[in-house]
Amino acid sequence: KAGVTQTPRYLIKTRGQQVTLSCSPISGHRSVSWYQQTPGQGLQFLFEYFSETQRNKGNFPGRFSGRQFSNSRSEMNVSTLELGDSALYLCASSGRDPNNEQFFGPGTRLTVL
Amino acid sequence: GDSVTQMEGPVTLSEEAFLTINCTYTATGYPSLFWYVQYPGEGLQLLLKATKADDKGSNKGFEATYRKETTSFHLEKGSVQVSDSAVYFCALRKGGKLIFGQGTELSVKP
Numbered sequence: 163k164a165g166v167t168q169t170p171r172y173l174i175k176t177r178g179q180q181v182t183l184s185c186s187p188i189s190g191h192r193s194v195s196w197y198q199q200t201p202g203q204g205l206q207f208l209f210e211y212f213s214e215t216q217r218n219k220g221n222f223p224g225r226f227s228g229r230q231f232s233n234s235r236s237e238m239n240v241s242t243l244e245l246g247d248s249a250l251y252l253c254a255s256s257g258r259d260p261n262n263e264q265f266f267g268p269g270t271r272l273t274v275l
Numbered sequence: 276g277d278s279v280t281q282m283e284g285p286v287t288l289s290e291e292a293f294l295t296i297n298c299t300y301t302a303t304g305y306p307s308l309f310w311y312v313q314y315p316g317e318g319l320q321l322l323l324k325a326t327k328a329d330d331k332g333s334n335k336g337f338e339a340t341y342r343k344e345t346t347s348f349h350l351e352k353g354s355v356q357v358s359d360s361a362v363y364f365c366a367l368r369k370g371g372k373l374i375f376g377q378g379t380e381l382s383v384k385p
Binding site for chain 1: 371
């Protein structure tokens with residue numbers, strides 16, 4: 163079974179731009195979660211989608227948004243990029259039970275200049 | 276709120292040494308507990324998990340026991356290898372999100 167895939171793997175943007183990251187979950191998984199990883203703040207939860215609905219949300223500003231499609235693929239969008247948005251963005255998928263383990267993709271490395 | 280605290284790194288060991296990475300948590304209820312490992316330039320890989328008190332998770336020689344009385348989930352391995360060098364994250368799961376500790380970098384020297 164193929165793992166979680168994320169595209170692109172690397173991105174360089176400038177302040178003020180917007181960016182869209184994509185995540186394809188493991189086949190059959192309907193829950194997709196997004197995390198931001200930075201050296202200073204560590205791993206922080208952004209949001210979770212299940213069956214095209216946002217089920218949970220972390221403490222990030224409204225510039226961070228996401229969506230999920232009927233095939234469970236998910237996208238995350240960051241608008242008006244700031245230098246502090248430079249991070250590794252990780253996507254994870256899991257099954258229906260919210261207590262199932264999450265399987266992570268390789269991440270998208272975003273650099274904001 | 277819910278949180279996870281790990282021992283600070285980096286931890287440097289010689290090959291075949293015994294490893295312990297301490298992890299304690301604060302949470303309401305009985306969350307599932309996990310250890311994830313991250314190799315350089317990669318995402319997180321699930322190492323092991325425990326879903327209820329006294330459960331022992333194990334994988335690839337690593338073990339951790341869910342201790343409700345001490346709210347701990349310490350990671351242990353009897354004999355580390357150079358290939359175990361990575362960053363280890365303890366996490367708890369509440370509903371749909373994982374709450375991570377700050378990570379512990381392990382370096383194993385030959």
